[in-house]
Amino acid sequence: MPPRAEDPTGAEEEQGGGLRIAVARAGPARVVTVAGELDHDSADSLRPVLAGPAEDGVERIVVDLAGLRFCDSTGLNILLHARIEAEATGLRLELASLRPIVARLFAITGADTVLRIHPDLRAALASADGPSDDAGETPGSA
Numbered sequence: 001m002p003p004r005a006e007d008p009t010g011a012e013e014e015q016g017g018g019l020r021i022a023v024a025r026a027g028p029a030r031v032v033t034v035a036g037e038l039d040h041d042s043a044d045s046l047r048p049v050l051a052g053p054a055e056d057g058v059e060r061i062v063v064d065l066a067g068l069r070f071c072d073s074t075g076l077n078i079l080l081h082a083r084i085e086a087e088a089t090g091l092r093l094e095l096a097s098l099r100p101i102v103a104r105l106f107a108i109t110g111a112d113t114v115l116r117i118h119p120d121l122r123a124a125l126a127s128a129d130g131p132s133d134d135a136g137e138t139p140g141s142a
Helices: 073-088 100-109 121-126
Strands: 012-014 020-026 029-038 060-071 092-096 116-118
Touching (some): 060 073, 060 121, 073 092
Antiparallel strands (some): 012 020
16 A cells, blocks of 8 residues: 655545545645546546635645656646646646656656656745746746
8 A cells, every 4th residue: 555645734635546635835835745546537536626726825836746656648637737727827836756657657748848847845845936947937036
C-alpha cells in the first residue's frame, strides 16, 4: 500500500480508485497533495479540488505529486485544463515532485513545456516570487 498523503490540517480525503487528495495552505499557495493513481476512474475527483474558488491571498496552486504512482492521459488532461482555469481566475498552477514514471508521461506529451514543474514541494514553495515561464510579468521582488 502506498504512503498516505500527509496534510498538517487533517483535510485529507480518500477518493475512488485509490486516489488520495489533501489540501493545505502554505502562505500564498494552496497545496494540493495527490497520491495513488490518477487515471480514468479517479481523475474526476481531482477536478473540483483544483477548480475550487480562489481563497483570499492565494496566488497559486501547487500540486504535490510525490505520492502519485501512476498518471494516464485523463489525469494529464485534468492538470492541463486546471492550469487554464487557474490562469483565467488570476492564479498559477504549478506541479512538484514528479516521480520518473509520471515525469516521462509529461515529457513524451510535451506537457512539461506548458506546466511549471519543480523538483520538490520545498523548491515550489521557495519560488513564490517567480512567475511561471510564460506569465510575461514579474511580481515585485523583496
